[in-house]
């Protein structure tokens with residue numbers, strides 16, 4: 001088992017990527033602490049994990065609220081004896097595909113601020129509890145937004161850049177405390193979409209483009225990726241389990257390319 005007896009906190013743990021990664025971590029032997037705003041979503045993931053013989057607890061926490069996240073991380077560390085792994089899989093509802101003329105400054109900044117804030121708040125909360133154990137792993141999530149070559153993605157693209165740069169500099173900030181930081185860059189994940197805020201996001205965008213989410217994903221996979229397909233949830237989750245494990249102990253400050261080749265490094 002890759003993560004035997006590791007303590008993992010997953011913010012946005014009731015979501016598509018958070019839930020799939022929680023299940024993968026649990027199968028690899030980690031004890032899981034799921035945090036999010038909706039109890040039922042978290043309970044559903046925890047029930048799946050327990051049904052497979054894993055260990056999972058849930059807490060309602062707003063991952064934008066610094067005091068709430070600090071308090072939660074403290075409770076987890078006290079209960080479990082520390083924190084080894086943290087994943088921020090929190091979504092920020094926003095709009096994509098709109099021209100600049102139709103996007104106000106507050107709308108532009110919202111997705112940037114909220115993504116930066118939740119990643120800062122959660123990393124700051126878990127880092128001391130990882131350092132107490134001699135180290136840990138912080139995982140963040142991004143999309144290829146900063147490399148998009150069509151208009152309409154200014155806020156999303158800058159938000160992706162912000163998370164990527166934050167992750168790299170966080171690795172610099174925390175390396176001397178034994179904490180590794182890896183940013184996972186996935187393209188759109190078709191089997192995540194029906195479970196995720198991205199269904200509404202893509203439906204809204206593709207309707208404006210005169211197509212459907214399903215048709216757009218199929219065309220994007222065929223035309224824009226080297227492999228002619230898009231990533232699957234289990235591929236992203238299994239990769240996350242590997243980089244969170246000691247088997248990837250030499251890796252930090254890295255941006256993992258999980259795009260099936262829609263962007264090249």
Ligand SMILES: NC(=O)c1ccc[n+]([C@@H]2O[C@H](COP(=O)([O-])OP(=O)(O)OC[C@H]3O[C@@H](n4cnc5c(N)ncnc54)[C@H](OP(=O)(O)O)[C@@H]3O)[C@@H](O)[C@H]2O)c1
Pocket residue numbers: 011012013014015016017018035036037038039041061062063064089090091092141142143185186187188189190192193195196197198
């Ligand atoms: N899906 C994809 O294809 C894809 C690809 C690349 C990158 N990503 C990125 O990966 C991240 C996760 O995406 P996803 O598809 O897994 O989204 P998702 O299924 O919508 O899950 C996100 C989770 O975050 C929780 N959340 C939102 N705001 C929160 C807050 N303030 N505090 C705590 N929890 C909060 C939501 O639950 P509550 O609302 O109940 O709190 C939800 O369960 C996003 O940043 C997304 O942009 C996604």
